[in-house]
Amino acid sequence: MDEKGGRTIDFRAVLLEALPPGTAATVSSVEQLKERLARRNRRRRRTGGTLGVLAVVVPLLVVALVPFRGSGHEPARGAGTVPVPTGTAYCVLVTTAGGSIERIAFGASSTDATTSGSTPPVLQKALIGGLPGAGAIAVSRATDTAYVASRHGDHDTLTPVDLNDATVGRPIGLGAHAPGPLAISPDGRTAYVLTGGLDDTVLVVDLQRRAVTDSISVGPLPSAIALSPDGSTAYVSSWISARGGSPVPGQVAVIDLATDTVTAHVTVGVGPEGVATSPDGRLVFVSNSVSDTVTAVSTATDAAVATIGVGHVPKAVAVDPSGHEAYVVDSGQNYPGPNAVTPIRTATLSASAPVPVAPYSSQIAMAPDGRTAFVLGGTLGGAVVVPVDLTTDTAGNAVALGPVSVDQVVGLAAAPVP
Amino acid sequence: MTLAGRPETATADFESWYREEGPRLVQVLTLALADPEVAKDSADEAFARAYERWPRVSVMQSPTGWTYRVALNHGKRRLLRRQVERTLLLRQTRETSTPQEGTHGRDADLWAIVAGLPRRQRTAIVLRYLGDFSELQVAHLMGISAGAASASLSAARRRLAELIDNDTREPRMPRRVTHG
Numbered sequence: 001m002d003e004k005g006g007r008t009i010d011f012r013a014v015l016l017e018a019l020p021p022g023t024a025a026t027v028s029s030v031e032q033l034k035e036r037l038a039r040r041n042r043r044r045r046r047t048g049g050t051l052g053v054l055a056v057v058v059p060l061l062v063v064a065l066v067p068f069r070g071s072g073h074e075p076a077r078g079a080g081t082v083p084v085p086t087g088t089a090y091c092v093l094v095t096t097a098g099g100s101i102e103r104i105a106f107g108a109s110s111t112d113a114t115t116s117g118s119t120p121p122v123l124q125k126a127l128i129g130g131l132p133g134a135g136a137i138a139v140s141r142a143t144d145t146a147y148v149a150s151r152h153g154d155h156d157t158l159t160p161v162d163l164n165d166a167t168v169g170r171p172i173g174l175g176a177h178a179p180g181p182l183a184i185s186p187d188g189r190t191a192y193v194l195t196g197g198l199d200d201t202v203l204v205v206d207l208q209r210r211a212v213t214d215s216i217s218v219g220p221l222p223s224a225i226a227l228s229p230d231g232s233t234a235y236v237s238s239w240i241s242a243r244g245g246s247p248v249p250g251q252v253a254v255i256d257l258a259t260d261t262v263t264a265h266v267t268v269g270v271g272p273e274g275v276a277t278s279p280d281g282r283l284v285f286v287s288n289s290v291s292d293t294v295t296a297v298s299t300a301t302d303a304a305v306a307t308i309g310v311g312h313v314p315k316a317v318a319v320d321p322s323g324h325e326a327y328v329v330d331s332g333q334n335y336p337g338p339n340a341v342t343p344i345r346t347a348t349l350s351a352s353a354p355v356p357v358a359p360y361s362s363q364i365a366m367a368p369d370g371r372t373a374f375v376l377g378g379t380l381g382g383a384v385v386v387p388v389d390l391t392t393d394t395a396g397n398a399v400a401l402g403p404v405s406v407d408q409v410v411g412l413a414a415a416p417v418p
Numbered sequence: 419m420t421l422a423g424r425p426e427t428a429t430a431d432f433e434s435w436y437r438e439e440g441p442r443l444v445q446v447l448t449l450a451l452a453d454p455e456v457a458k459d460s461a462d463e464a465f466a467r468a469y470e471r472w473p474r475v476s477v478m479q480s481p482t483g484w485t486y487r488v489a490l491n492h493g494k495r496r497l498l499r500r501q502v503e504r505t506l507l508l509r510q511t512r513e514t515s516t517p518q519e520g521t522h523g524r525d526a527d528l529w530a531i532v533a534g535l536p537r538r539q540r541t542a543i544v545l546r547y548l549g550d551f552s553e554l555q556v557a558h559l560m561g562i563s564a565g566a567a568s569a570s571l572s573a574a575r576r577r578l579a580e581l582i583d584n585d586t587r588e589p590r591m592p593r594r595v596t597h598g
Contacts (some may be wrong), residue, residue: 135563
């Protein structure tokens, strides 16, 4: 948890220090727990009520047994058709925990960009739909559809958003699995959704049959997923252990998607939080949020080939479409400055000078034209996306997302104009 | 923890699990709820329920995760009820995140700083660093999306960093920060 540049915040130590003295010692004995149960049961017998028991047990059963069917509780609402303005080169989509799906339409970057770096022009900002509990978002270029993983209560869904007419489709029920990051196969037929919490699996979702068809067990505490460019292999990072004092190195599970089986585990750094594959499929980049490093993995040998030091708490990682550089977003405190994006040359596997972007940075998405990367960040007063010119590695002007706090923006994806 | 139908082992098993997880849950709840009294009560309630259903809870994939969810939900409801009562009685509107009066951490300023974080950020960072859960687990425990948990954590980390003067690694008074 050390910060580059001498400042250190050990959050665990800070939190322990904030606790009232002796908090841990106030734990009841097992006997006291039994007395509590006995008291409660006596009270129940007196009131003759079993309702309390039912109230506790019934919701649990419902959660466990009835997978959400999608069309029930909170139907997704579309904001109607908002046409993309003419001249749009591509769009950036952002989901918020408040349940909105925002779209920013960008024009083409000017071609006479010099040393200062170019900022693509913003042509339109529009709310294109609403989805309670919206989370991660991924785009299928094969079907011109974005998919948003969402959880609302324990009703987890994957919801298609048609990029042609900006309509929010009918959600696909995922059961109660706390969906996390996801990836879509290159043919647009299958989604692979990480689950959080308890079951450590990747859900395989058939997007045409609109059903979960398989689940693949991966290492404990999966955190991120990327597919090989040909769609034959998935790489899933796992923390392995987040508990206890001694840091345990994470792993990347290599999954053969023809058979949905794990064929190898590659040991990486501690706390892997981001995975990206190079366009030629030869390298996988894994950001290790606790080690403050990026591990480069060779797909030929399924072994780590380099460990590269980057900024504090690196999270999202993406490789530019030309395959020359991987970009890693650090999200740790860098008070009082903004977080940065560190470019990594794929040829030499070495880091270049970090590019300051915005405070609270978290995610990165590559524009389809391969000229710009977008980093999500901002302040509690307002979230922004910051364009990074990939030819000059300089940040352009931040594009405000409106009055939404940065801790409410949860998903980022770039999409070509259909 | 495969012990269904073996009551004696089951009890021993519960006790060793409880010894390990009990203190940590109380610590996590104390900060997450910013109220030691409600925290203690919710921890007791969650572990009592786990004990009551131990044969079933113990074979869950994560008895600990289940217990944290029960405790967090119980605590949240208690705080909400208390807030409603207070509002009715005193005709005062207060945020649920108002720290309980008279409570001080080992470091009183730090308690105020942590208790003053927005509830969601506070819960996320406490689960992550004191509870030692991963980000996806934090999302699961809080019943929010992974992205929301991740964003809350980033915001909380930064907010704490801003509020704590740690040049000497000794947390002190909050630093004045103007924040866009």
